[in-house]
Amino acid sequence: MKATTKRTLAPRAIVLGTAAAVALIGSTGAVTAFANGDAPAPHSPTPHSSVQHSSVQLSQSERHLDDTAKDRAQVKADKVGQSQATAKALKAVSGTATSAELDTTDRGGSLIWEVDVLGKDHKEHQVTIDAGNGKVLNQHTDRDDDAAQDAAEVQAQVKADKTGHNKATDRALKAVPGTVVSYSLDDNDRDGSTVWEVDILGKDHKSYDVTIDAANGKLLNQHVDHDDQGDQGDQRDQDDNHGDHGDDD
Numbered sequence: 419m420k421a422t423t424k425r426t427l428a429p430r431a432i433v434l435g436t437a438a439a440v441a442l443i444g445s446t447g448a449v450t451a452f453a454n455g456d457a458p459a460p461h462s463p464t465p466h467s468s469v470q471h472s473s474v475q476l477s478q479s480e481r482h483l484d485d486t487a488k489d490r491a492q493v494k495a496d497k498v499g500q501s502q503a504t505a506k507a508l509k510a511v512s513g514t515a516t517s518a519e520l521d522t523t524d525r526g527g528s529l530i531w532e533v534d535v536l537g538k539d540h541k542e543h544q545v546t547i548d549a550g551n552g553k554v555l556n557q558h559t560d561r562d563d564d565a566a567q568d569a570a571e572v573q574a575q576v577k578a579d580k581t582g583h584n585k586a587t588d589r590a591l592k593a594v595p596g597t598v599v600s601y602s603l604d605d606n607d608r609d610g611s612t613v614w615e616v617d618i619l620g621k622d623h624k625s626y627d628v629t630i631d632a633a634n635g636k637l638l639n640q641h642v643d644h645d646d647q648g649d650q651g652d653q654r655d656q657d658d659n660h661g662d663h664g665d666d667d
Contacts, residue, residue, distance in 0.1 A: 472528035473550030481527050486625040486643060492520050493597045493619050495529050496549045500598045503531035503552065504583065507545035510554050513537035514576050515583050517602035520549065530555065534602075536576055542569050575603050578612040579632040586614035586635065590628040593637050596620035603632065613638065 480491040498506075504515045517534040529549040537543050542565065546556040560568065581589075587598050600617040612632040620626050625643035630636070 470555045471526055472523075472530050472548040472555060473553075474529040474548070476522050476527040476529055478527065481522055486619075486623075489520075489599050489617075489619045489625055490623060492522065492529060492549075493599060496520055498531060498547065498549050498552045500531065500587065500601065501584075503547040503549070504533055506547050506552050506554060507531075507533035507535055507557075510545050510557055511535045511537050511543045513539075513543070516542075516572055516576065517600070518583070519600040519602075536569070536572050540569060540573060541565070542572060572603075575605070575612050575632075579603060579614075581614065581630065581632050581635040583614070586630045586632070587616055589630050589635055589637060590614075590616035590618060590640075593628055593640050594618045594620050594626045596622075596626070599625075606638075617643070 474495050474497065476488075476491055476495060480488065483491060500518050500520070504518050507518075508515055513535045515533060516536055519532050520529070521532055522529055531547040531549055533545045533547060535543045535545060537559075542560040544558055544560065545554060547553070548555050559565075562568070583601055583603075587601055590601075591598065596618045598616060599619050602615050604613060604615050605611070606613045606629070614630040614632055616628045616630060618626045618628060627639075627641055627643055628637070629639040631638050
C-alpha cells in the first residue's frame with residue numbers, strides 16, 4: 419500500500435509544485451515551458467552564450483579553416499590587437515592579465531578578444547572585447563567548482579612571474595616578427611617553471627609557438643606550429659630544439 423501511495427502522490431506533488439512555480443513566475447513563456455515538460459534554464463553566463471555580437475564577423479567558410487588559415491583570417495579582420503584588448507580588459511577589471519586570445523564565438527562568427535584577468539579580489543575574471551572597436555562585450559567571474567583552486571594556482575604563477583605580458587610578447591615578437599594571436603601565463607611541461615606561451619602569426623604567414631621564461635624574460639623555445647607541416651617539417655624539428663640566443667633582454 420505504501421508503494422502504491424507513493425506512485426499516486428508523486429505526480430500530484432509535481433503538478434502542485436509546477437502550478438506554484440508558474441503562479442510565482444507569472445509568465446506565459448514559463449507556463450509554456452512547464453507544459454512542455456521543460457524547466458527554464460538557469461541563468462549562468464558563459465564566455466560565448468551571453469556575448470553580444472561584435473562589430474566584426476568571420477564568414478562561415480573562414481570559421482571552418484584549419485588553425486593557421488583561420489589565424490590569418492582573424493588577424494586580417496582584427497582592428498584592435500592584443501595590447502589594446504588587454505588594456506581595455508584591465509580598465510574593466512583591475513588586476514593582472516594572465517592570458518588573451520583572438521577568437522570567434524561559436525555562433526555568428528563574432529571576432530573577439532578573450533582576456534583573463536586575476537583581479538585584485540583574487541578571483542579569475544574573463545573579459546570579452548570586440549575585436550572591431552575595442553568595446554567590452556561581456557565580463558564574468560569564474561564560478562566553476564574548481565574556481566578557488568584554479569585561482570590559487572594562477573596567483574602562484576603571477577607571484578613567480580617577473581616579466582609580465584607586455585615584455586613577454588615584445589620578446590616573442592623580437593624572435594618572430596608578426597602578430598600576437600594569443601598569450602598565456604602557464605607552467606612549463608618540462609620542469610614546472612612558470613612561462614609565457616605566446617602564439618604568433620609570423621610575417622611569413624606561418625603560426626609559431628614561442629616560450630618565454632617568466633622569471634627573466636629570456637627566450638626558451640620557438641617552433642612552427644604543428645599545423646604547419648609538409649615542407650616546413652624539417653625547419654620545425656630544428657626549431658623545436660632551439661633555445662635562447664644568448665642575449666640578455
